[in-house]
Structures are given as C-alpha cells and as structure tokens.
Amino acid sequence: MKLLPTPDVGRAAAGAFVAAHLGHLVCDDVAGSVEFLGGQRAADAALAAFDVSGYARNRSEVLPVARRGASGLSPYIRHGLLTLPQVWQHVAGGPERDVKKFRDELLWQEFARHWYSRLGAKTRRGVRNALPPTTASDVAIGWDRRMACMNNTIGELTTDGWLVNQTRMWLSSHWSVRNGMAWQDGEDYFFRHLLDGSRAANRLGWQWATGAGSSQHYGFSRYQVEKRAKVLCNMCEVEPWCPINDWPANPPLNPITQPVELGRDPHGIRTSGPKHTVETRPADTVWMTAESLGLADPALRAHPELPVVFVFDEALLSGLQLSSKRLVYLTETLAELGETHQLELHLGDPVEVLADRAVAVTFAPVPGFRRRAEAVVPAETHPWPWLARPSNGSISSFSAWRKSVKVMRS
Structure with missing residues (x-):
C-alpha cells in the first residue's frame, strides 16, 4: 500500500501525477484526452451546453464534426459526475421526438447496468450465441488504417478516448463480423481507451453489434460511411478497391445455453x-x-x-x-x-x-x-441513484426489460 500526494488541479499536474505514480500501470505514453477534461466543472459545463434539439436526426452523424448531434456526456455519466436521473431531467421540455430518442439512449445505458450487475463475468462469453473467430486477433488487420474510415475512427479512439455510437458499431462489426476476430479482444481494446469504458455498456454494445447477444449482427459497409461521413471516402487511398463495398457475409451464430439470470434475478x-x-x-x-x-x-x-x-x-x-x-x-x-x-x-x-x-x-x-x-x-x-430500479423480470432483451421496470417520472 502506498499513500499518494494530492495532485494539483489541471491537465499538466494530472499528467505529471500519472507519470510519477501510475506510469507502470498504463499501456501508452502518458497523455490526456485531446477532447475531454475530467472533473465536476467540466461535467456541469457539458450538461449545461447540451441542447437536445435535433438529437433524433443528428445523433448518428460522424463528419463533419459540426453536424454531430451526440451529447458527449457519456464520460461524465460513466464516472457518476452526472447521473442518469439528472441528465433525464435536463432535457425535459425539449422537442418531443428528440427527448424520446435521447431518453431511449439513457434507458439503454440503464439496461446495460442492470444486465451487467446481474450477469457479471458471464457476459464475457456472450449470452445468446457463440461467434467463432476465424483468425487471431490483430489490431492492424482488424482495423486496417489504410482505410480512411478506420484510420479516422481509431485516431479518435486513441487520442480523445471517445467515439459516437455510429463509429463504435463500425469498428465492432468490421472487427468481428467481417474479419472474424474474437469480439472479446475488440471489446478489451475499446475498454482500454474509452473514457466511458465500462463492462456494462461497452460489452453489451459489442454483443449487440456482433450477434453474440442478439439474433442478428450489424453489417458495416461503405454505405454507412457514405451516408454519415462521405468525406472519408473522398480521401481514402483504397477507395478504388474499397474492401467494404459489399455487405459482409453472415457470420456463423451458434446458440449457446443461456444463463438463468436472463430470465430472473437470483441475487x-x-x-x-x-x-x-x-x-x-x-x-x-x-x-x-x-x-x-x-x-x-x-x-x-x-x-x-x-x-x-x-x-x-x-x-x-x-x-x-x-x-x-x-x-x-x-x-x-x-x-x-x-x-x-x-x-x-x-x-x-x-x-x-x-x-x-x-x-x-x-x-x-x-x-x-x-x-x-x-x-x-x-x-x-x-443507494445507487437508479433511473429505473432493477426488478426480478427478464433482461433477455431491451424490450423485455423495459416492460418489467418503472422509470422515474419526467
């Protein structure tokens, strides 16, 4: 055990603290996120600046950055600087369609917490299907950075520690569905870099995208890039022979014995x-x-x-x-x-x-x-500040879970 000094406030002081006391525990040269600052003041400022208007239309936009409608609040929610009930209330009174879509995403976060809290380490193997890897996991192969869509997205992940949900699905699908690599290894890579990395939301997202936790996978192809970030195709060196022109083949999904906890909570x-x-x-x-x-x-x-x-x-x-x-x-x-x-x-x-x-x-x-x-x-x-307190009902799917819990009033 070692008592550490209290660090001074600010990015430079935080970097020096990590280098001096925690440098042996990290996988890279010490540096902070380019985009995000830690702390309650940064969290409060990000929430105050978030306007839910246009969220439903723009939440999946990737580039240009000015078109993005994603809130960017997830790193603060992940570490309790903002709670889900607090963020839920923040958007009250906004455009009905946007509020509903945004709150659906908050409920997905809550579902992920219920799912992981109940299942724990069982989520590591998948809860519905096995997705056999066909090649050894390799970041350079799984995400070929000659492709502009991969290079830009991995660059954001490793410098900012954050991605919009759309590009998270791109990377997850390309890694496992198209390249046949173990989703667990890709999920570990995300967890290592994401400021909002949690075994709950991160692992649930990978299982949904790859089909390990659902009945079908998310197929990533050039179509999504052209729709959400066409500039990437225009600047891509492999665009003439784009390796994602077509939809990926359906991967083998082998049903597995589902944990009893999917249907009820024994804990x-x-x-x-x-x-x-x-x-x-x-x-x-x-x-x-x-x-x-x-x-x-x-x-x-x-x-x-x-x-x-x-x-x-x-x-x-x-x-x-x-x-x-x-x-x-x-x-x-x-x-x-x-x-x-x-x-x-x-x-x-x-x-x-x-x-x-x-x-x-x-x-x-x-x-x-x-x-x-x-x-x-x-x-x-x-008590934990739940948006929807866990019940004994099914968590076999988001829709089944939604029917079994009571959400706080608007």
Whole structure:
C-alpha cells in the first residue's frame, strides 16, 4: 500500500501525477484526452451546453464534426459526475421526438447496468450465441488504417478516448463480423481507451453489434460511411478497391445455453443495492469509487465533513493496462474533488487500505464493487441513484426489460 500526494488541479499536474505514480500501470505514453477534461466543472459545463434539439436526426452523424448531434456526456455519466436521473431531467421540455430518442439512449445505458450487475463475468462469453473467430486477433488487420474510415475512427479512439455510437458499431462489426476476430479482444481494446469504458455498456454494445447477444449482427459497409461521413471516402487511398463495398457475409451464430439470470434475478439486493441507507455503525470516512466520483455522490453529500478516500487498485490496473487517458481523466476529477474535501489517495488493495476504516459508500452496480464491499463491510451503504430500479423480470432483451421496470417520472 502506498499513500499518494494530492495532485494539483489541471491537465499538466494530472499528467505529471500519472507519470510519477501510475506510469507502470498504463499501456501508452502518458497523455490526456485531446477532447475531454475530467472533473465536476467540466461535467456541469457539458450538461449545461447540451441542447437536445435535433438529437433524433443528428445523433448518428460522424463528419463533419459540426453536424454531430451526440451529447458527449457519456464520460461524465460513466464516472457518476452526472447521473442518469439528472441528465433525464435536463432535457425535459425539449422537442418531443428528440427527448424520446435521447431518453431511449439513457434507458439503454440503464439496461446495460442492470444486465451487467446481474450477469457479471458471464457476459464475457456472450449470452445468446457463440461467434467463432476465424483468425487471431490483430489490431492492424482488424482495423486496417489504410482505410480512411478506420484510420479516422481509431485516431479518435486513441487520442480523445471517445467515439459516437455510429463509429463504435463500425469498428465492432468490421472487427468481428467481417474479419472474424474474437469480439472479446475488440471489446478489451475499446475498454482500454474509452473514457466511458465500462463492462456494462461497452460489452453489451459489442454483443449487440456482433450477434453474440442478439439474433442478428450489424453489417458495416461503405454505405454507412457514405451516408454519415462521405468525406472519408473522398480521401481514402483504397477507395478504388474499397474492401467494404459489399455487405459482409453472415457470420456463423451458434446458440449457446443461456444463463438463468436472463430470465430472473437470483441475487436480489446484491444486484440492485439497498433502497434506503443501511447503517451499521458511525462512519469515519467516505469511500469514493470510480463508479461515483461526483459531488452529488450520496455518501459524500451525507458526510461532507469526513475525509474522502480513493484507492487506485494496483492489481486490477496492472492487469487491465488502460490507456493513460483514462487515469489522467480520473486524476483531474480527484484533484478537483480535493479542492473542497480532505482527500486521501492510495495505491494498493482497496480492502487492505480500508480494513480499519468505518466507511460510508454509495452502492455501485458492478460485481467488483460488491466483492470488495463484502470484505470491507461498510459502516453505511447508500443507494445507487437508479433511473429505473432493477426488478426480478427478464433482461433477455431491451424490450423485455423495459416492460418489467418503472422509470422515474419526467
């Protein structure tokens, strides 16, 4: 275990902190996202600037960037700087068609959280179909950067740590459906670089695109590029012999035994967390996790006077080897939190660091949190701010899930 200094606010300070203390845990040279800053102020500014008008029409546009209707809020939602209920309410009163489409996307995010919280590691193999890879996974082959659509998209992923949903589907389909590579390896690559990378939304998206979690795949071809980013075809060196002129062949989808959890939830409160704060003893510390780093974190709001502890899980991060963009983003967020709260940063095992603390923490809908929390035994566990609280109903599909849950009122 190692107690780390509190970083100063700002990109340069965050980069220096990561290089000095976390550099052995990243897969690249230390640099922050070109497009996104971490922290509550950046999250609040992004939400205030988002106008839902035109979202339904423009959310899938890729280039030029000025035509994009995507909100760009997902990195802040991923780490709890913005909650789904908060963003849901932000668009109230906007054009009906745009509000409905945007809220459908928020519900998809919530569905992904329910899906992953219930299934956990079982999502790694696919939940409906096996998609046998035909070649060894290779980024250079899976995403040939001679193709302008691949080069531009991978460039955004590795420099910004973010992609519009349309290009995420392009990359997923091209990797697995057309090139026959294991979707799990492509999903790992996304997870490594995306600021909003989560095993919930990221893994569910890959399964949907490749057919591993649904009845059919998403086929990527030149048609989508010309429709959403024609300039890429105009500048592509392989345009005369475009390798994606035609639709990809249907990949083999071999049905597998579906987890029982798709139909019902045998875990109960372990999936959803408590409805009300559970207190076992007085708290002396607020434990913040990467799932909930915002100033509106329920445990933090309940105890603004207590010291705040965040632990960089060294063993976990060593295995993941994330892009430094993700750790710079987290450090920027934590540095800003340290301006208003007594902050302790540690590098090591969260269970060991927190062993002698009576922590107040906000439940997080990920299996890794549950395992650590059961070992730590929090003094207080605060409810997760669900947009739709998990039920015992089916999560076999988005439509089945939607029928079984109650969403907060507008």
